[in-house]
Amino acid sequence: MDTFPNLPIDFRAPSSEVARRLxxxxxxxxxxxGRIVETEAYDREDPASxxxxxxxxxxxxxxxxxxxxxxxxxxxxxxxxxxxxxEEGHGAAVLxxxxxxxxxxxIMRERRGQENIxxxxxxxxxxxxxxxxxxxxxxxxxxxxxxxxxxxxAAVDVAKVATGPRIGISKARxxxxxxxxxxxxxxxxxxxxx
DNA sequence: CTTAGGATCGCCT
DNA sequence: GGCGATCCTAAGC
Numbered sequence: 001m002d003t004f005p006n007l008p009i010d011f012r013a014p015s016s017e018v019a020r021r022l023x024x025x026x027x028x029x030x031x032x033x034g035r036i037v038e039t040e041a042y043d044r045e046d047p048a049s050x051x052x053x054x055x056x057x058x059x060x061x062x063x064x065x066x067x068x069x070x071x072x073x074x075x076x077x078x079x080x081x082x083x084x085x086x087e088e089g090h091g092a093a094v095l096x097x098x099x100x101x102x103x104x105x106x107i108m109r110e111r112r113g114q115e116n117i118x119x120x121x122x123x124x125x126x127x128x129x130x131x132x133x134x135x136x137x138x139x140x141x142x143x144x145x146x147x148x149x150x151x152x153x154a155a156v157d158v159a160k161v162a163t164g165p166r167i168g169i170s171k172a173r174x175x176x177x178x179x180x181x182x183x184x185x186x187x188x189x190x191x192x193x194x
Numbered sequence: 195c196t197t198a199g200g201a202t203c204g205c206c207t
Numbered sequence: 208g209g210c211g212a213t214c215c216t217a218a219g220c
Contacts, residue, residue, distance in 0.1 A: 040212070042212075048212070049212085053208065072212085074211075074213050074214095075210095075211060075213050075214080076211090076213095077213080077214085078214070079211050080212065080213080082212090095212060097212085123213070123214070124212070124213075124214050125214060126213090126214080132210075166212070167212075167213095168211085168212055168213070169211095169212060170210095170211085188213095
C-alpha cells in the first residue's frame with residue numbers, strides 16, 4: 001500500500017530529516033512555484049514549535065496525518081506554510097522558508113508587487129504570497145491538486161546543505177534545525193559562517 | 195552592509 | 208493583555 005501517493009518523500013520520518021530531504025525538491029501550487037532552497041524543522045518536544053504546548057485550534061493539523069499542509073497566520077498579516085511529519089498525533093512539521101522561483105514567475109511578480117526575482121520567495125510569508133497559499137489550504141494533502149511536490153531533478157549533495165539556528169524564534173535558539181542550499185541567492189538570509 | 199520601528203490581528207493565558 | 212516560525216522602509220556606518 002502507498003501511504004503517500006504522489007509524494008517523493010516519506011513524511012513519517014523525523015521533521016529534521018524531512019526538512020533536509022526537501023531541499024532541492026520542487027513545490028508548486030496550480031503550477032506556480034519553484035525549487036525549495038530553505039526549510040526549518042519543528043517537533044513536539046521543541047519549545048519553539050507551535051505544537052509544544054499540545055493541540056489547539058490553530059495547530060490541529062500538526063497533530064493530524066503526515067503529508068498534509070499546515071498554514072498559519074504570522075504577525076496578523078502573513079501566511080506561512082508547513083508540511084506535517086511523523087505519525088498522526090505527533091505534532092511535527094517542516095516550515096517552507098524559501099524557493100528558487102522556476103514556474104509562473106510573472107504571476108508571482110504580480111502577486112508580490114515585486115520585480116526582483118530574488119525577493120519573490122525569500123521568506124515564509126513571501127512564499128505564500130507568491131504561490132497564493134492562504135488559510136483555505138490548511139489541512140489539504142500535499143500530493144493532490146492544487147499542490148505538487150516533485151523530487152530533485154539531480155541528487156542534492158549532502159555537503160551542499162547548510163544547517164544553522166532557526167530564524168525569528170526566541171526559544172531553543174541553539175537547535176540547528178534550519179536547512180538550506182549553500183550559496184543560493186534565493187535564501188531568506190545567508191547562513192552564518194562556521 | 196546592519197539596525198530600528200511600524201503595520202496588524204489571531205491565538206492563548 | 209501580550210506576544211509572535213514576518214515583511215517593508217528608512218536611516219546609519
